[in-house]
Amino acid sequence: MGKQRQVVTQIKVQVTGGQATPAPPVGTALGPHGVNIGQFVSQFNEQTRGELMGVVVPVVITVYNDRSFEFILKSPPAAVLLKKAAGIAKGSGSPLKNKVGTVTTSQLEQIAKVKYNDLNASCMDQAKKMIAGTARSMGLEVID
Numbered sequence: 068m069g070k071q072r073q074v075v076t077q078i079k080v081q082v083t084g085g086q087a088t089p090a091p092p093v094g095t096a097l098g099p100h101g102v103n104i105g106q107f108v109s110q111f112n113e114q115t116r117g118e119l120m121g122v123v124v125p126v127v128i129t130v131y132n133d134r135s136f137e138f139i140l141k142s143p144p145a146a147v148l149l150k151k152a153a154g155i156a157k158g159s160g161s162p163l164k165n166k167v168g169t170v171t172t173s174q175l176e177q178i179a180k181v182k183y184n185d186l187n188a189s190c191m192d193q194a195k196k197m198i199a200g201t202a203r204s205m206g207l208e209v210i211d
Contacts, residue, residue, distance in 0.1 A: 072131040072132060072133055072135065073131060073132045074129055074130070074131060074132075075100060075130045075131060075132050076100060076129075076130050077127060077128065077129050077130070078096045078097065078100070078127070078128040078130065079125065079126070079127050079128075080092050080093060080096050080125075080126055080128070081123050081124065081125050081126070081144070082111065082123070082124060082126055083121060083122070083123055083124070084115035084116075084119035084120050084121060084122045084123070084124045085112050085115045085116050085119065085120040085121065086112070086120075086121065087107075087108045087111045087112050087115075088108060089104045089105060089108055093107065093108060096128075097128065097130075097136075100130045100134070101134045102128075102130055102134060102136050103134070107128070107136065107138070110138070111126065111138065114140060115140065119140070119143070122143045122147060122151070123143055123144060123147050124140055124141065124143055125140075125141040125142075125143075125144065126138050126139065126140055126141065127139045127141065141185050142181050142182050142184065142185050143181070145178060145182055145197075145198050145201045146158065146201060146205060148178045148181060148182070149170060149178065149198070149201060149202050149205060149207060150205075152170050152174040152177075152178065153167075153168035153169065153170050153207055154168065155167050155168045155207075158204075158205030158206050158207070159205060159206020159207075160206075161206070162203065162204055162205060162206035165206060166206050166207065166208045167205070167206045167207065168206075168207050168208070169207060169208045169209070169210050170202050170207050170208075170209055170210070171209075171210055171211065172195075172209065172210070172211050175195050175198050175199055175202065175209065176191075176195060178198050179191060179194040179195045179197075179198050182194065182198065
């Protein structure tokens with residue numbers, strides 16, 4: 068029987084899809100664990116080439132005792148998707164006073180579908196409410 072691989076650690080980083088480099092945050096997160104950074108960068112960029120290109124993607128990297136690794140791509144943060152949908156660069160500094168943009172309920176629904184697996188919502192309506200709450204806290208107005 069071969070040796071059993073043991074999980075040494077799990078690392079969570081947010082990397083721009085298709086544009087990962089060995090520089091921070093990737094290099095500083097993986098370096099201390101002896102992981103082949105170049106190998107991770109090439110695999111990550113390959114998997115995020117399509118529609119995730121240029122979008123911030125959270126990734127969970129599991130490092131094993133033989134210095135091998137596996138990674139799971141999560142859906143982009145709701146705030147990133149909302150900014151893209153509203154066409155704004157950043158959210159409002161004071162969301163109650165100044166609104167910086169609007170999102171429609173259909174856009175909320177699309178974002179909720181993308182995020183659904185990573186949210187702890189039991190149904191799509193709850194997921195939409197969570198995304199709407201994020202939108203409001205960013206200074207976005209939700210319209211029909």
